[in-house]
Amino acid sequence: MSKPGTALKRTGIALIVLGGLIYFVSGGSEGDNPLAFFGLVVMLAGLLLHFRGRGLAARARSDSVASSLRSSQHTVLYLRSFQSDTSTSLKVLGSGFTTEEEQLADVLRPIGEMIAIGRPGEKLPLPGATRMYASDAEWQNVVLNHMASARLVVLRAGPGHGLFWELRESFSELPPDKFVILILNMKSRNYRAFAEEVQENFRLELPSLTANSAWKGIVDFREPSRVTSGFIRFAADWTPEFLPIPFKVVRLGYNDLRGPMNEALQPVFESQGMAWHRVGRL
Structure with missing residues (x-):
């Protein structure tokens, strides 16, 4: 069983990589392809998902029996x-x-x-x-x-x-x-x-x-x-x-x-x- 937040963090990284590929294949800042903007949006969404995954992991750590607050x-x-x-x-x-x-x-x-x-x-x-x-x-x-x-x-x-x-x-x-x-x-x-x-x-x-x-x-x-x-x-x-x-x-x-x-x-x-x-x- 994976740790809390792991799936979101992995999904976030995948979106960042996917968004980056879309951005560069679409010409990036050099072109006028709307897909380049879409790639940026995908990357930003990936960063937010990755952050939320880290928040879930932080909550699990705080709630765990091994938490520094209870040991x-x-x-x-x-x-x-x-x-x-x-x-x-x-x-x-x-x-x-x-x-x-x-x-x-x-x-x-x-x-x-x-x-x-x-x-x-x-x-x-x-x-x-x-x-x-x-x-x-x-x-x-x-x-x-x-x-x-x-x-x-x-x-x-x-x-x-x-x-x-x-x-x-x-x-x-x-x-x-x-x-x-x-x-x-x-x-x-x-x-x-x-x-x-x-x-x-x-x-x-x-x-x-x-x-x-x-x-x-x-x-x-x-x-x-x-x-x-x-x-x-x-x-x-x-x-x-x-x-x-x-x-x-x-x-x-x-x-x-x-x-x-x-x-x-x-x-x-x-x-x-x-x-x-x-x-x-x-």
Whole structure:
């Protein structure tokens, strides 16, 4: 018996291949054959099906007896604004075969299984971190309980009162070597606002980050107004250190950030007393 989501993922890949063949045989962008447009539609449908299959697999993983939420295995708590989720069709299509969150969860798996609060009302959990769900009255206690037991807490910088509460609790409850801030695809003005909030409320000055150059933004599918992505880790006295995610020219839409994220996180692995190993796209 195949695993949940496998059939949809395979169908999605088949549609992507079929759509690509139709597109190129029909002349692609060089011709005016309407079949070329149809080929693009088939490819996009394949990407959406593949993503849904990964969502079904994520739900099965969360529901399984072996889920990190029901076992004693080590965990990594992932905190973020729901705005960061790959929750719209446009974001799904832009993410390719693996989302940023899936790649982050894969890279951090040697430290622990990545877990996160799920968006209320979502029909399928997004692929990546194992989702747990809580009511408005419960979610803060759920976060605090998992924060206390997690091997590592990763907070993706962003907007929102809920995220800022999680940030405050992280600074208050965690030792510095257990907390990392992720800066990913963030506009310059949003990072400045986030850093100013941290400075004002915690008297902690986060590193100044420069915006991506125009050519890098084109190759990396990011706007030039976005700052360099990376992780901020902290020394024993809470002095921050920025660990940039290395820039890679080749972008294939599959595990593009897996290797670069892994390289950036080498000091974090070492601070956890774990051996670091280089990983590739596969």
